[in-house]
Amino acid sequence: MPQPELPEPAHAEVDSMLSRKFGREVANYFAGSPLNRLSFLRTDHPFLSAALKHPSTSFLLFNNMSPLAKDPTQLEYVKLEDVKPLIGEDPYSKSEKQIIEEYNSTITIPQLLFLGLDESKISGFEHDIYHGAPYFAIDVTPKGTIKLKAEKLIEIIKSRGLQFVEGRMHMSLPAPQAAIYAQARALLDWNARNPFCAGCGQPTLSINAGTKRTCPPTDMASITEKGAIDSTIVGEPAKDRPDCVTRKGISNLSFPRTDPTVIMAVLSADSERVLLGRQKRWPPLWYSTLAGFVEPAESVEEAVRREVWEESGVKLGRVVIHSTQPWPYPANLMIGAIGQCIPGGEEIHLKHDPELDDAKWVSMAEVKEALEVGTSGLGEDAGPDYKEGGLRLPPRTAIANRLLTAVTGGFLEEHSHAPKM
Amino acid sequence: MPQPELPEPAHAEVDSMLSRKFGREVANYFAGSPLNRLSFLRTDHPFLSAALKHPSTSFLLFNNMSPLAKDPTQLEYVKLEDVKPLIGEDPYSKSEKQIIEEYNSTITIPQLLFLGLDESKISGFEHDIYHGAPYFAIDVTPKGTIKLKAEKLIEIIKSRGLQFVEGRMHMSLPAPQAAIYAQARALLDWNARNPFCAGCGQPTLSINAGTKRTCPPTDMASITEKGAIDSTIVGEPAKDRPDCVTRKGISNLSFPRTDPTVIMAVLSADSERVLLGRQKRWPPLWYSTLAGFVEPAESVEEAVRREVWEESGVKLGRVVIHSTQPWPYPANLMIGAIGQCIPGGEEIHLKHDPELDDAKWVSMAEVKEALEVGTSGLGEDAGPDYKEGGLRLPPRTAIANRLLTAVTGGFLEEHSHAPKM
Numbered sequence: 001m002p003q004p005e006l007p008e009p010a011h012a013e014v015d016s017m018l019s020r021k022f023g024r025e026v027a028n029y030f031a032g033s034p035l036n037r038l039s040f041l042r043t044d045h046p047f048l049s050a051a052l053k054h055p056s057t058s059f060l061l062f063n064n065m066s067p068l069a070k071d072p073t074q075l076e077y078v079k080l081e082d083v084k085p086l087i088g089e090d091p092y093s094k095s096e097k098q099i100i101e102e103y104n105s106t107i108t109i110p111q112l113l114f115l116g117l118d119e120s121k122i123s124g125f126e127h128d129i130y131h132g133a134p135y136f137a138i139d140v141t142p143k144g145t146i147k148l149k150a151e152k153l154i155e156i157i158k159s160r161g162l163q164f165v166e167g168r169m170h171m172s173l174p175a176p177q178a179a180i181y182a183q184a185r186a187l188l189d190w191n192a193r194n195p196f197c198a199g200c201g202q203p204t205l206s207i208n209a210g211t212k213r214t215c216p217p218t219d220m221a222s223i224t225e226k227g228a229i230d231s232t233i234v235g236e237p238a239k240d241r242p243d244c245v246t247r248k249g250i251s252n253l254s255f256p257r258t259d260p261t262v263i264m265a266v267l268s269a270d271s272e273r274v275l276l277g278r279q280k281r282w283p284p285l286w287y288s289t290l291a292g293f294v295e296p297a298e299s300v301e302e303a304v305r306r307e308v309w310e311e312s313g314v315k316l317g318r319v320v321i322h323s324t325q326p327w328p329y330p331a332n333l334m335i336g337a338i339g340q341c342i343p344g345g346e347e348i349h350l351k352h353d354p355e356l357d358d359a360k361w362v363s364m365a366e367v368k369e370a371l372e373v374g375t376s377g378l379g380e381d382a383g384p385d386y387k388e389g390g391l392r393l394p395p396r397t398a399i400a401n402r403l404l405t406a407v408t409g410g411f412l413e414e415h416s417h418a419p420k421m
Numbered sequence: 422m423p424q425p426e427l428p429e430p431a432h433a434e435v436d437s438m439l440s441r442k443f444g445r446e447v448a449n450y451f452a453g454s455p456l457n458r459l460s461f462l463r464t465d466h467p468f469l470s471a472a473l474k475h476p477s478t479s480f481l482l483f484n485n486m487s488p489l490a491k492d493p494t495q496l497e498y499v500k501l502e503d504v505k506p507l508i509g510e511d512p513y514s515k516s517e518k519q520i521i522e523e524y525n526s527t528i529t530i531p532q533l534l535f536l537g538l539d540e541s542k543i544s545g546f547e548h549d550i551y552h553g554a555p556y557f558a559i560d561v562t563p564k565g566t567i568k569l570k571a572e573k574l575i576e577i578i579k580s581r582g583l584q585f586v587e588g589r590m591h592m593s594l595p596a597p598q599a600a601i602y603a604q605a606r607a608l609l610d611w612n613a614r615n616p617f618c619a620g621c622g623q624p625t626l627s628i629n630a631g632t633k634r635t636c637p638p639t640d641m642a643s644i645t646e647k648g649a650i651d652s653t654i655v656g657e658p659a660k661d662r663p664d665c666v667t668r669k670g671i672s673n674l675s676f677p678r679t680d681p682t683v684i685m686a687v688l689s690a691d692s693e694r695v696l697l698g699r700q701k702r703w704p705p706l707w708y709s710t711l712a713g714f715v716e717p718a719e720s721v722e723e724a725v726r727r728e729v730w731e732e733s734g735v736k737l738g739r740v741v742i743h744s745t746q747p748w749p750y751p752a753n754l755m756i757g758a759i760g761q762c763i764p765g766g767e768e769i770h771l772k773h774d775p776e777l778d779d780a781k782w783v784s785m786a787e788v789k790e791a792l793e794v795g796t797s798g799l800g801e802d803a804g805p806d807y808k809e810g811g812l813r814l815p816p817r818t819a820i821a822n823r824l825l826t827a828v829t830g831g832f833l834e835e836h837s838h839a840p841k842m
Binding site: 032196198255257269 | 430431435437438443446448449452453454458459460461600603604606607608611614615616618619620621622623632672673674676677678679680681688690692714715716717718719721722723726731739741742744745746751752759760761763764773774775
């Protein structure tokens with residue numbers, strides 16, 4: 001299978017002082033979106049309504065978090081006419097304020113998400129000074145009161161020979177499509193994963209074009225014995241719900257969650273070897289960089305040193321951040337770093353946090369060779385030049401690969417030259 | 422008021438290749454914790470129990486997220502005997518499994534948090550190969566079934582002339598204390614803010630020494646009409662609770678949330694000016710760097726370019742990450758970056774996202790002078806050399822100050838030399 005392309009770094013060609021001093025920016029897979037998110041227009045329902053109805057608009061559908069696609073290398077978008085039976089004529093005809101006032105916890109509203117405008121499409125939609133082809137995503141997973149409509153929609157879509165592709169097919173998408181997929185998946189997953197308010201336990205409502213969940217102060221449904229919920233009695237006024245702290249001021253509970261993680265290529269004190277680790281569930285010979293979640297109240301640099309020590313016993317000094325990668329499974333921000341051992345800090349000890357099956361020091365030459373002949377997706381075959389028994393490493397679309405490529409080649413050299421005059 | 426010290430970067434003195442090529446690591450305020458978190462021992466109740474009871478152990482108390490302190494420059498810790506009336510003889514005498522099995526949603530368990538061991542304290546606690554003085558934090562906010570006990574404890578503490586200091590006093594703490602405070606505050610706040618499961622709406626239970634919340638499968642309390650909760654009937658078996666998706670495999674909902682944010686010093690294409698912005702609620706003449714939340718599925722570099730364009734209209738090319746700062750209000754990870762305009766991208770337009778009161782380009786010389794004479798906490802007076810009408814900037818404890826200091830001086834020079842031989 002051909003290696004999927006990586007995104008072009010934005011404006012990488014610009015000969016700025018930062019580019020001269022730090023070299024070309026590294027753009028990782030799932031970044032490099034062609035869309036302008038126009039985040040400040042997400043409460044503007046006249047804008048959203050007009051964008052939804054424009055002929056240039058595309059809808060990306062997800063069923064159980066699997067995207068609609070032609071095949072594993074190409075997403076498939078549908079048109080408004082296709083999704084009207086599920087979402088109705090115009091979900092943005094009422095203001096956000098009205099929708100909150102009319103909230104009824106017994107009615108399932110299909111999850112719709114505004115992704116942004118592709119400004120490269122000249123013949124697209126125009127609004128004020130903004131233009132481009134609009135993109136939306138919809139979660140068509142059959143559930144609640146939209147179960148039958150969603151099942152019908154999925155049936156029609158499948159009858160056209162299209163499919164909702166499961167697994168990690170998206171690692172084969174062209175870079176701009178992978179970024180659109182990642183944005184849609186991360187936000188639809190966050191909405192589906194958080195139907196209740198963590199502050200008060202009551203059901204919540206999606207607003208801000210799919211990028212916020214609010215805990216409405218009233219409900220048109222009536223709460224009955226054992227927490228079961230009745231359908232609305234027509235004409236009844238909305239009932240007040242118990243107080244919730246998220247209604248007083250701004251709460252992070254209302255906004256999407258992104259979990260920062262660290263992933264790091266680790267050099268020995270003499271810079272001649274690289275630390276690699278393997279997880280218990282990986283196939284034999286498979287190794288990668290170490291990684292872990294950033295904890296509350298630690299810097300990225302501290303998280304890198306903590307994780308490396310906890311997982312391998314190795315003690316790091318200087319840590320440098322290399323590049324970052326959004327990772328939509330479900331909502332990580334991978335912060336890639338390069339760390340170097342303090343002198344004598346190389347001893348491996350796997351018994352602090354027994355998470356790894358193994359960790360070992362590998363020569364630069366061996367890593368370099370594996371990057372050339374031994375990379376692929378987990379469990380897939382390596383290329384034809386791979387020699388049996390050789391080290392296996394992650395593919396180019398993984399930031400681990402980019403970090404290892406950096407320490408065995410480009411990155412350190414790029415950063416060691418004096419600025420061009 | 423004297424400027425509080427900044428933390429020393431860990432192992433900054435090590436003359437590694439990364440240090441030679443990238444210079445000294447920047448350590449920001451709230452980072453630089455002296456504690457080893459030993460995250461892998463948080464489920465080990467015999468370890469936690471022994472640590473809790475050791476004579477070298479310190480407890481940091483919070484009331485409504487305000488920490489116990491002698492004065493604004495010094496936290497105050499208490500001993501186990503002081504807190505026993507609230508937390509009991511040994512909250513870790515039972516295993517985590519037992520505690521989950523005995524879960525009763527009508528009983529308030531005081532929120533206890535293991536912070537780590539201060540390994541610099543030689544005479545501390547020893548466990549296996551680990552040693553140091555243990556630190557715990559406790560939320561003593563009066564609430565639920567512990568209201569009276571907590572009020573009594575607070576009364577006794579206050580009678581000793583101690584206080585729970587509100588506001589941002591902690592910006593005056595010595596760096597290691599600030600890091601301990603930040604860790605405790607971030608995690609206690611997360612527990613207090615998330616009493617319910619966002620997946621199913623049921624109340625949750627703190628486990629893993631305060632670093633995880635689980636949605637127990639059973640409850641010793643009985644659920645009655647209208648969702649009100651009765652006290653346990655002695656001898657009754659625990660009742661099954663409705664299914665929850667967080668009980669199937671690992672869910673991020675069970676773990677603390679940290680919100681990645683970007684904050685960036687922005688240079689003009691010719692590197693001669695810096696972009697500054699001011700928020701509407703700030704005092705006159707106050708400016709800082711621009712900042713904003715990272716959105717799902719964007720890289721840090723993309724978030725920097727998006728936020729700068731949305732808030733100021735300015736168009737960035739190359740972005741370089743500088744350093745990071747944990748920010749415990751309530752749970753941010755500030756990722757500091759330096760960005761540079763594309764040629765001609767300097768035009769300011771405040772009408773995309775009208776969040777800022779003003780944004781403007783300021784000469785390097787003016788920023789440099791303000792960093793010398795015009796910094797302080799928000800609303801505080803500047804130093805004696807400040808000239809009326811001059812630019813005001815944030816203090817050294819803010820990463821914004823460190824970023825501006827970097828672009829007007831050290832950082833770019835540090836990174837422009839060839840490596841030492």
